[in-house]
Amino acid sequence: MSEEWSGHALNTLSRAGFRRGGARQAVIRALADHGCAVTVFDLEKDLRSRGTEVGRASIYRALDQLEKLDLVHRLEIDKQMASFERVEPDGEHHHHLVCDRCGRVAPFADPGLERAIGKACRDSDFEVQNHDVMLRGLCSNCA
Amino acid sequence: MSEEWSGHALNTLSRAGFRRGGARQAVIRALADHGCAVTVFDLEKDLRSRGTEVGRASIYRALDQLEKLDLVHRLEIDKQMASFERVEPDGEHHHHLVCDRCGRVAPFADPGLERAIGKACRDSDFEVQNHDVMLRGLCSNCA
DNA sequence: ATCTTTGCAAAATGTTTGCATTGGT
DNA sequence: ACCAATGCAAACATTTTGCAAAGAT
Numbered sequence: 001m002s003e004e005w006s007g008h009a010l011n012t013l014s015r016a017g018f019r020r021g022g023a024r025q026a027v028i029r030a031l032a033d034h035g036c037a038v039t040v041f042d043l044e045k046d047l048r049s050r051g052t053e054v055g056r057a058s059i060y061r062a063l064d065q066l067e068k069l070d071l072v073h074r075l076e077i078d079k080q081m082a083s084f085e086r087v088e089p090d091g092e093h094h095h096h097l098v099c100d101r102c103g104r105v106a107p108f109a110d111p112g113l114e115r116a117i118g119k120a121c122r123d124s125d126f127e128v129q130n131h132d133v134m135l136r137g138l139c140s141n142c143a
Numbered sequence: 144m145s146e147e148w149s150g151h152a153l154n155t156l157s158r159a160g161f162r163r164g165g166a167r168q169a170v171i172r173a174l175a176d177h178g179c180a181v182t183v184f185d186l187e188k189d190l191r192s193r194g195t196e197v198g199r200a201s202i203y204r205a206l207d208q209l210e211k212l213d214l215v216h217r218l219e220i221d222k223q224m225a226s227f228e229r230v231e232p233d234g235e236h237h238h239h240l241v242c243d244r245c246g247r248v249a250p251f252a253d254p255g256l257e258r259a260i261g262k263a264c265r266d267s268d269f270e271v272q273n274h275d276v277m278l279r280g281l282c283s284n285c286a
Numbered sequence: 287a288t289c290t291t292t293g294c295a296a297a298a299t300g301t302t303t304g305c306a307t308t309g310g311t
Numbered sequence: 312a313c314c315a316a317t318g319c320a321a322a323c324a325t326t327t328t329g330c331a332a333a334g335a336t
Contacts, residue, residue, distance in 0.1 A: 019335050021291045040325085055293040060326065076219030080301095081325070097269045108267060116259035121278060124251060126240045128280035135264060137271035162310050164316045183300085198318040203301065205316095223326095224300065 006032040008089045009071045016069055023058035028066075036107045037075050037083040037096065075132065077105055095132065099139035106139070149175040151232045152214045159212055166201035171209075179250045180218050180226040180239065218275065220248055238275065242282035249282070 009028050010020065018024070030046045031038070038046075040059060047054045063084055066072040070087055077083045077098055083105075087093070094107040113133065121128040152171050153163065161167070173189045174181070181189075183202060190197045206227055209215040213230055220226045220241055226248075230236070237250040256276065264271040 017290095019290055021334075023292060053293095056325095057294080057327075058292055061291085074222070076222075079217070079219075079225075082222075095263075097267055097271070099269065100272070106267075106269070108263065110259070110263045110266070113256075113259040113263050116253070116256040117276070117278070120238075120251065120253045120256050120276075123253070124240055124249075124278065125283045126242065126249070126278065126280045127286040128240070128278045129243070130280070131276065131278045133260070133263075133274065133276050135260070135267065135269065135271045135274045137269045137273070140268045143270045160315095162315055164309075166317060196318095199300095200302075200319080201317055207302095 001033045002035075002086065003032070005086050005088065009066065012069050012071055013065070018065065021058075022052075023054045024062045024065075026052045026054050027059055027062040031066075031072060031084065031086055034085065036094070037077055037085040037105055039078060039081045039083045041081060043084070073130065075134075077134070078103070095134065097135045097137075097139070099142055100136055101138055101142035104139045104141075108135075144176045145178075145229065146175070148229050148231065152209065155212050155214055156208070161208065164201075165195075166197045167205045167208075169195045169197050170202055170205040174209075174215060174227065174229055177228065179237070180220055180228040180248055182221060182224045182226045184224060186227070216273065218277075220277070221246070238277065240278045240280075240282070242285055243279055244281055244285035247282045247284075251278075 006028050009031075010025070013024070014020070026047055027043070030043050030050075033046070040056075040063070044054070044056060044059060047059075063072060063074075063082075067074055067084070072084045073087050075083045075085065075096070077096065094109040095113070097106040097108055098104070117131050117133070121131070149171050152174075153168070156167070157163070169190055170186070173186050173193075176189070183199075183206070187197070187199060187202060190202070206215060206217075210217055210227070215227045216230050218226045218228065218239070220239065237252040238256070240249040240251055241247070260274050260276070264274070
Protein backbone atom coordinates (compact mmCIF):
# COMPACT_ATOMS: atom_id res chain seq x y z
CA MET A 1 0.00 0.00 0.00
CA SER A 2 1.24 3.41 -0.96
CA GLU A 3 1.48 5.90 1.90
CA GLU A 4 3.24 8.18 -0.51
CA TRP A 5 0.40 8.27 -2.93
CA SER A 6 -2.32 8.77 -0.32
CA GLY A 7 -0.43 11.68 1.18
CA HIS A 8 0.01 13.22 -2.21
CA ALA A 9 -3.65 12.71 -3.01
CA LEU A 10 -4.89 14.23 0.24
CA ASN A 11 -2.59 17.22 -0.18
CA THR A 12 -3.65 17.82 -3.74
CA LEU A 13 -7.29 17.67 -2.72
CA SER A 14 -6.72 20.15 0.10
CA ARG A 15 -4.90 22.51 -2.20
CA ALA A 16 -7.81 22.27 -4.62
CA GLY A 17 -10.15 23.38 -1.84
CA PHE A 18 -11.74 20.05 -0.95
CA ARG A 19 -12.40 19.02 2.63
CA ARG A 20 -11.38 15.69 4.07
CA GLY A 21 -14.68 13.89 4.21
CA GLY A 22 -14.78 10.35 5.53
CA ALA A 23 -15.96 8.80 2.29
CA ARG A 24 -13.27 10.45 0.25
CA GLN A 25 -10.53 9.40 2.63
CA ALA A 26 -11.81 5.84 2.66
CA VAL A 27 -11.75 5.70 -1.12
CA ILE A 28 -8.20 7.01 -1.16
CA ARG A 29 -7.13 4.47 1.42
CA ALA A 30 -8.66 1.67 -0.62
CA LEU A 31 -7.04 2.84 -3.84
CA ALA A 32 -3.69 3.08 -2.12
CA ASP A 33 -3.86 -0.67 -1.53
CA HIS A 34 -4.09 -1.49 -5.22
CA GLY A 35 -1.04 -1.10 -7.40
CA CYS A 36 -3.07 -1.88 -10.49
CA ALA A 37 -6.57 -1.27 -11.83
CA VAL A 38 -9.60 -1.99 -9.60
CA THR A 39 -13.24 -2.00 -10.60
CA VAL A 40 -15.72 0.15 -8.72
CA PHE A 41 -17.31 -3.05 -7.46
CA ASP A 42 -14.10 -4.38 -5.99
CA LEU A 43 -13.44 -1.03 -4.46
CA GLU A 44 -16.83 -1.05 -2.79
CA LYS A 45 -16.28 -4.62 -1.60
CA ASP A 46 -12.92 -3.63 -0.13
CA LEU A 47 -14.45 -0.72 1.70
CA ARG A 48 -17.20 -2.87 3.09
CA SER A 49 -14.80 -5.61 4.15
CA ARG A 50 -12.75 -3.18 6.17
CA GLY A 51 -15.89 -2.05 7.89
CA THR A 52 -16.28 1.26 6.11
CA GLU A 53 -19.72 1.65 4.63
CA VAL A 54 -19.54 4.19 1.86
CA GLY A 55 -22.48 5.07 -0.34
CA ARG A 56 -21.93 4.13 -3.94
CA ALA A 57 -22.66 7.67 -5.08
CA SER A 58 -19.86 8.93 -2.87
CA ILE A 59 -17.46 6.46 -4.37
CA TYR A 60 -18.28 7.68 -7.84
CA ARG A 61 -18.04 11.29 -6.76
CA ALA A 62 -14.67 10.75 -5.12
CA LEU A 63 -13.31 8.93 -8.17
CA ASP A 64 -14.49 11.75 -10.40
CA GLN A 65 -12.70 14.35 -8.36
CA LEU A 66 -9.55 12.28 -8.14
CA GLU A 67 -9.60 11.81 -11.87
CA LYS A 68 -10.01 15.51 -12.57
CA LEU A 69 -6.98 16.22 -10.38
CA ASP A 70 -5.06 13.54 -12.24
CA LEU A 71 -4.64 11.44 -9.12
CA VAL A 72 -6.31 8.41 -10.62
CA HIS A 73 -6.67 7.16 -14.13
CA ARG A 74 -9.87 5.67 -15.48
CA LEU A 75 -9.63 2.53 -17.61
CA GLU A 76 -12.31 0.59 -19.45
CA ILE A 77 -10.88 -2.84 -18.89
CA ASP A 78 -14.16 -4.54 -18.28
CA LYS A 79 -16.95 -3.97 -20.74
CA GLN A 80 -19.40 -3.75 -17.86
CA MET A 81 -17.76 -1.46 -15.43
CA ALA A 82 -15.14 1.22 -15.06
CA SER A 83 -11.79 0.54 -13.41
CA PHE A 84 -9.45 3.00 -11.77
CA GLU A 85 -5.85 3.06 -10.72
CA ARG A 86 -3.51 5.40 -8.91
CA VAL A 87 -1.39 7.81 -10.88
CA GLU A 88 2.07 7.82 -9.37
CA PRO A 89 3.39 11.32 -8.68
CA ASP A 90 6.77 10.43 -10.21
CA GLY A 91 5.23 9.53 -13.54
CA GLU A 92 6.07 5.85 -13.25
CA HIS A 93 3.42 3.75 -14.87
CA HIS A 94 2.60 0.45 -16.47
CA HIS A 95 0.21 -1.00 -19.00
CA HIS A 96 -2.15 -3.96 -18.99
CA LEU A 97 -2.47 -7.48 -20.27
CA VAL A 98 -6.08 -8.61 -20.07
CA CYS A 99 -7.28 -12.18 -20.38
CA ASP A 100 -10.47 -12.34 -22.42
CA ARG A 101 -11.36 -15.71 -20.93
CA CYS A 102 -10.91 -15.32 -17.18
CA GLY A 103 -10.66 -11.57 -16.88
CA ARG A 104 -7.26 -11.58 -15.22
CA VAL A 105 -5.43 -8.28 -15.50
CA ALA A 106 -1.65 -8.26 -15.36
CA PRO A 107 0.43 -5.10 -15.35
CA PHE A 108 3.59 -4.84 -17.41
CA ALA A 109 6.14 -2.13 -18.07
CA ASP A 110 8.33 -1.80 -21.15
CA PRO A 111 10.79 1.04 -21.71
CA GLY A 112 11.02 0.38 -25.46
CA LEU A 113 7.28 0.69 -25.74
CA GLU A 114 7.33 3.93 -23.79
CA ARG A 115 9.94 5.34 -26.13
CA ALA A 116 7.88 4.40 -29.17
CA ILE A 117 4.81 6.01 -27.62
CA GLY A 118 6.77 9.15 -26.80
CA LYS A 119 7.81 9.42 -30.42
CA ALA A 120 4.27 8.84 -31.69
CA CYS A 121 3.03 11.60 -29.37
CA ARG A 122 5.62 14.03 -30.68
CA ASP A 123 4.77 13.15 -34.26
CA SER A 124 1.09 13.84 -33.73
CA ASP A 125 -0.51 17.26 -33.78
CA PHE A 126 -2.23 16.58 -30.46
CA GLU A 127 -1.00 17.72 -27.10
CA VAL A 128 -1.03 14.26 -25.61
CA GLN A 129 -1.56 14.12 -21.85
CA ASN A 130 -1.73 10.44 -21.25
CA HIS A 131 -1.80 7.13 -22.96
CA ASP A 132 -2.98 3.58 -22.50
CA VAL A 133 -1.89 0.37 -24.03
CA MET A 134 -4.01 -2.71 -23.64
CA LEU A 135 -2.95 -6.14 -24.83
CA ARG A 136 -5.81 -8.60 -24.92
CA GLY A 137 -5.70 -12.34 -25.35
CA LEU A 138 -5.37 -15.42 -23.21
CA CYS A 139 -3.34 -15.70 -20.05
CA SER A 140 -1.03 -18.63 -19.42
CA ASN A 141 -3.71 -20.52 -17.50
CA CYS A 142 -6.38 -20.11 -20.12
CA ALA A 143 -4.31 -20.59 -23.28
CA MET B 144 -16.35 2.71 -48.20
CA SER B 145 -14.90 -0.76 -48.15
CA GLU B 146 -16.52 -3.22 -50.54
CA GLU B 147 -13.75 -5.59 -49.73
CA TRP B 148 -14.51 -5.63 -46.07
CA SER B 149 -18.28 -6.02 -46.47
CA GLY B 150 -17.79 -8.96 -48.80
CA HIS B 151 -15.41 -10.55 -46.38
CA ALA B 152 -17.80 -9.96 -43.49
CA LEU B 153 -20.81 -11.39 -45.30
CA ASN B 154 -18.84 -14.45 -46.36
CA THR B 155 -17.52 -15.06 -42.90
CA LEU B 156 -21.00 -14.80 -41.46
CA SER B 157 -22.35 -17.26 -44.02
CA ARG B 158 -19.60 -19.70 -43.30
CA ALA B 159 -20.39 -19.41 -39.61
CA GLY B 160 -23.98 -20.42 -40.36
CA PHE B 161 -25.66 -17.03 -40.11
CA ARG B 162 -28.34 -15.95 -42.55
CA ARG B 163 -28.32 -12.62 -44.35
CA GLY B 164 -30.97 -10.73 -42.43
CA GLY B 165 -31.77 -7.19 -43.43
CA ALA B 166 -30.64 -5.64 -40.17
CA ARG B 167 -27.31 -7.39 -40.22
CA GLN B 168 -26.58 -6.39 -43.77
CA ALA B 169 -27.52 -2.80 -43.04
CA VAL B 170 -25.15 -2.70 -40.08
CA ILE B 171 -22.36 -4.10 -42.22
CA ARG B 172 -23.01 -1.55 -44.94
CA ALA B 173 -22.90 1.26 -42.40
CA LEU B 174 -19.68 -0.01 -40.83
CA ALA B 175 -18.10 -0.31 -44.25
CA ASP B 176 -18.47 3.45 -44.63
CA HIS B 177 -16.38 4.22 -41.57
CA GLY B 178 -12.64 3.75 -41.71
CA CYS B 179 -12.32 4.53 -38.02
CA ALA B 180 -14.28 3.99 -34.83
CA VAL B 181 -18.01 4.82 -34.74
CA THR B 182 -20.26 4.91 -31.71
CA VAL B 183 -23.43 2.85 -31.67
CA PHE B 184 -25.37 6.10 -31.68
CA ASP B 185 -23.71 7.38 -34.84
CA LEU B 186 -24.22 4.03 -36.44
CA GLU B 187 -27.92 4.16 -35.67
CA LYS B 188 -28.10 7.73 -36.96
CA ASP B 189 -26.39 6.66 -40.19
CA LEU B 190 -28.81 3.83 -40.68
CA ARG B 191 -31.77 6.08 -40.10
CA SER B 192 -30.45 8.76 -42.44
CA ARG B 193 -30.15 6.30 -45.26
CA GLY B 194 -33.74 5.27 -44.68
CA THR B 195 -33.04 1.95 -43.03
CA GLU B 196 -34.84 1.63 -39.74
CA VAL B 197 -33.07 -0.96 -37.66
CA GLY B 198 -34.05 -1.78 -34.10
CA ARG B 199 -31.39 -0.93 -31.60
CA ALA B 200 -31.37 -4.46 -30.26
CA SER B 201 -30.56 -5.76 -33.72
CA ILE B 202 -27.67 -3.36 -34.01
CA TYR B 203 -26.23 -4.60 -30.74
CA ARG B 204 -26.80 -8.21 -31.73
CA ALA B 205 -25.14 -7.73 -35.10
CA LEU B 206 -22.15 -5.99 -33.54
CA ASP B 207 -21.82 -8.78 -31.03
CA GLN B 208 -21.72 -11.42 -33.71
CA LEU B 209 -19.31 -9.44 -35.83
CA GLU B 210 -17.04 -9.00 -32.85
CA LYS B 211 -17.05 -12.70 -32.04
CA LEU B 212 -16.01 -13.48 -35.60
CA ASP B 213 -13.28 -10.86 -35.32
CA LEU B 214 -14.80 -8.75 -38.04
CA VAL B 215 -15.12 -5.69 -35.88
CA HIS B 216 -13.23 -4.47 -32.88
CA ARG B 217 -14.87 -2.90 -29.86
CA LEU B 218 -13.28 0.19 -28.35
CA GLU B 219 -14.19 2.20 -25.26
CA ILE B 220 -13.29 5.58 -26.62
CA ASP B 221 -16.18 7.39 -25.09
CA LYS B 222 -16.90 6.90 -21.42
CA GLN B 223 -20.61 6.77 -22.20
CA MET B 224 -20.87 4.44 -25.09
CA ALA B 225 -19.13 1.69 -26.99
CA SER B 226 -17.50 2.30 -30.35
CA PHE B 227 -16.72 -0.21 -33.06
CA GLU B 228 -14.54 -0.33 -36.10
CA ARG B 229 -13.86 -2.71 -38.95
CA VAL B 230 -11.06 -5.20 -38.68
CA GLU B 231 -9.23 -5.29 -41.98
CA PRO B 232 -8.71 -8.80 -43.33
CA ASP B 233 -5.09 -8.03 -44.17
CA GLY B 234 -4.25 -7.12 -40.59
CA GLU B 235 -3.65 -3.47 -41.35
CA HIS B 236 -4.69 -1.29 -38.47
CA HIS B 237 -4.27 2.01 -36.73
CA HIS B 238 -4.58 3.50 -33.27
CA HIS B 239 -6.36 6.51 -31.87
CA LEU B 240 -5.73 10.02 -30.68
CA VAL B 241 -8.68 11.25 -28.66
CA CYS B 242 -9.36 14.85 -27.71
CA ASP B 243 -10.62 15.07 -24.15
CA ARG B 244 -12.14 18.47 -24.78
CA CYS B 245 -14.10 18.12 -28.03
CA GLY B 246 -14.16 14.35 -28.40
CA ARG B 247 -12.49 14.31 -31.79
CA VAL B 248 -10.97 10.94 -32.66
CA ALA B 249 -8.07 10.83 -35.08
CA PRO B 250 -6.51 7.61 -36.34
CA PHE B 251 -2.76 7.25 -36.63
CA ALA B 252 -0.42 4.47 -37.64
CA ASP B 253 3.17 4.05 -36.53
CA PRO B 254 5.39 1.15 -37.55
CA GLY B 255 7.89 1.77 -34.73
CA LEU B 256 5.09 1.56 -32.23
CA GLU B 257 3.84 -1.68 -33.78
CA ARG B 258 7.30 -3.17 -33.51
CA ALA B 259 7.53 -2.20 -29.84
CA ILE B 260 4.12 -3.71 -29.19
CA GLY B 261 5.08 -6.90 -30.99
CA LYS B 262 8.10 -7.22 -28.77
CA ALA B 263 6.10 -6.55 -25.61
CA CYS B 264 3.63 -9.26 -26.66
CA ARG B 265 6.41 -11.79 -27.19
CA ASP B 266 7.95 -10.89 -23.85
CA SER B 267 4.69 -11.50 -22.01
CA ASP B 268 3.37 -14.87 -20.97
CA PHE B 269 -0.01 -14.11 -22.55
CA GLU B 270 -1.11 -15.26 -25.95
CA VAL B 271 -1.97 -11.79 -27.14
CA GLN B 272 -4.66 -11.60 -29.78
CA ASN B 273 -5.07 -7.91 -30.20
CA HIS B 274 -3.98 -4.60 -28.84
CA ASP B 275 -5.11 -1.05 -28.51
CA VAL B 276 -3.20 2.13 -27.99
CA MET B 277 -5.02 5.26 -27.03
CA LEU B 278 -3.37 8.65 -26.78
CA ARG B 279 -5.51 11.19 -24.98
CA GLY B 280 -5.07 14.93 -24.74
CA LEU B 281 -6.03 18.02 -26.67
CA CYS B 282 -6.35 18.28 -30.41
CA SER B 283 -4.82 21.15 -32.36
CA ASN B 284 -8.08 23.14 -32.26
CA CYS B 285 -8.59 22.75 -28.54
CA ALA B 286 -5.01 23.16 -27.31
C1' DA C 287 -21.85 29.53 11.35
C1' DT C 288 -21.01 28.37 6.97
C1' DC C 289 -20.49 25.78 3.24
C1' DT C 290 -19.04 20.99 1.81
C1' DT C 291 -19.74 16.23 1.85
C1' DT C 292 -22.49 12.33 2.45
C1' DG C 293 -26.17 8.69 1.81
C1' DC C 294 -30.36 7.58 0.14
C1' DA C 295 -33.66 7.14 -3.30
C1' DA C 296 -34.91 8.22 -7.75
C1' DA C 297 -33.67 9.15 -12.42
C1' DA C 298 -31.01 8.62 -16.40
C1' DT C 299 -28.37 6.00 -19.60
C1' DG C 300 -26.59 2.29 -22.28
C1' DT C 301 -27.16 -2.56 -23.10
C1' DT C 302 -29.43 -7.12 -22.95
C1' DT C 303 -33.26 -10.32 -23.00
C1' DG C 304 -37.98 -12.57 -23.85
C1' DC C 305 -41.16 -13.30 -27.03
C1' DA C 306 -44.28 -13.03 -30.88
C1' DT C 307 -43.71 -12.05 -35.77
C1' DT C 308 -41.29 -11.79 -39.94
C1' DG C 309 -38.02 -13.38 -43.20
C1' DG C 310 -34.27 -16.46 -45.32
C1' DT C 311 -33.09 -20.84 -47.17
C1' DA D 312 -41.67 -26.01 -43.69
C1' DC D 313 -38.17 -25.00 -40.86
C1' DC D 314 -35.35 -22.37 -38.02
C1' DA D 315 -32.92 -17.92 -37.73
C1' DA D 316 -33.38 -12.95 -37.47
C1' DT D 317 -35.94 -8.96 -36.23
C1' DG D 318 -38.45 -5.35 -33.48
C1' DC D 319 -40.63 -4.10 -29.61
C1' DA D 320 -41.05 -3.59 -24.85
C1' DA D 321 -39.49 -4.82 -20.61
C1' DA D 322 -35.66 -5.94 -17.76
C1' DC D 323 -31.05 -4.93 -16.31
C1' DA D 324 -26.78 -2.80 -14.73
C1' DT D 325 -24.12 0.99 -14.09
C1' DT D 326 -23.67 5.74 -13.33
C1' DT D 327 -25.63 10.34 -12.18
C1' DT D 328 -28.53 13.62 -9.76
C1' DG D 329 -31.62 15.98 -6.15
C1' DC D 330 -32.10 16.74 -1.67
C1' DA D 331 -32.15 16.59 3.33
C1' DA D 332 -29.07 15.43 7.08
C1' DA D 333 -24.44 15.14 8.92
C1' DG D 334 -19.73 16.76 9.03
C1' DA D 335 -15.51 19.74 8.36
C1' DT D 336 -13.23 24.05 8.97
